[in-house]
Structure formats: C-alpha cells, structure tokens
Amino acid sequence: MKKELEKKLIEKFPRLFKGKGMPLTENLMSFGCEINDGWYDLMYETCTKLNDFPVILVQVKEKFAGLRIYIDPDDNLIKNMTKYEISEVFKKAYQIINDMEEKSFTICEVCGKEGKTYVRNYWYKTLCEDHKKEFEYQEIKEFKEKKRENDKKETEN
Numbered sequence: 001m002k003k004e005l006e007k008k009l010i011e012k013f014p015r016l017f018k019g020k021g022m023p024l025t026e027n028l029m030s031f032g033c034e035i036n037d038g039w040y041d042l043m044y045e046t047c048t049k050l051n052d053f054p055v056i057l058v059q060v061k062e063k064f065a066g067l068r069i070y071i072d073p074d075d076n077l078i079k080n081m082t083k084y085e086i087s088e089v090f091k092k093a094y095q096i097i098n099d100m101e102e103k104s105f106t107i108c109e110v111c112g113k114e115g116k117t118y119v120r121n122y123w124y125k126t127l128c129e130d131h132k133k134e135f136e137y138q139e140i141k142e143f144k145e146k147k148r149e150n151d152k153k154e155t156e157n
C-alpha cells in the first residue's frame, strides 16, 4: 500500500497500528500493510470496526486473493480482563476479520472497483474486469476448493 494511504490509516487509528514500532519478532506491522491500494476503503472499514476492541494489528497482507489480518491483544487494555473475556473479544474480532476477508473477494485489489477472484499461473488475485485483462488473469471455477485445501494444509502444519 502507498505510504501516504497507510499514513492516513495510522493517523486515524494509531492504537491499532502501534505494532509498527515493535520488533519484528513480536509484530510484523513494520512491513506495513502488504496489500494494494484498491483495498484502502476496506482496510479503513475494518480498522473502524476493530478499533472498538482491545486488540492491535500484527500483520496485514494479501493471501490467496483475500485480505488476511492477524491481531494480538492490546496489553494495556486487557490487564483487568479475564481469560474468558479475552477469548470472547478475539472470537468477535476474528468474526469481523473473516467478514472483511469475505468482502475482499468482491473488490479489485488494484483499484477498488467491483471484482472477483481470478488466476494466473496458480497465482490468485481479486481484480476488476479491466485489471483482469491488463494482468492477463483467467477465470477460475475451482477457487473455493483450492482455498479450502490450502487452509486445511495450514491447520495440519
């Protein structure tokens, strides 16, 4: 994501982005949001929703053509919470993250127009019709199955 766009997010949601100053062994936000600019609005919407939760961003990236976000608890805000309360927070926050990932499969990652997931050389990307043509991507039918297989592999590892 362009530096100036990311800067807008950081200025609006400084608490969510505080991992930017942390060492990479703890938090990967120093790499920035590893997504294209077309998902800026989606990212803004996601941050608006997550800002109500005592969490911080750990990693933001594109994975398998979708917006993938990882979070950690915000240590300052969970001090007086029980384990149960924290696990409830995470359940709800990840529900939002999963909903936003679902939505990302309908938005061109390059320009933000309506899109869907296409493939090129086994590389998946969510693009609009124009960017699909420009980058020579192709239609896919079996995308959901492929993704499910990959998720399964990830949980097995």
Ligand SMILES: [Zn+2]
Residues within 6 Å of the ligand: 108, 109, 110, 111, 112, 113, 127, 128, 129, 130, 131
């Ligand atoms: Zn596009």
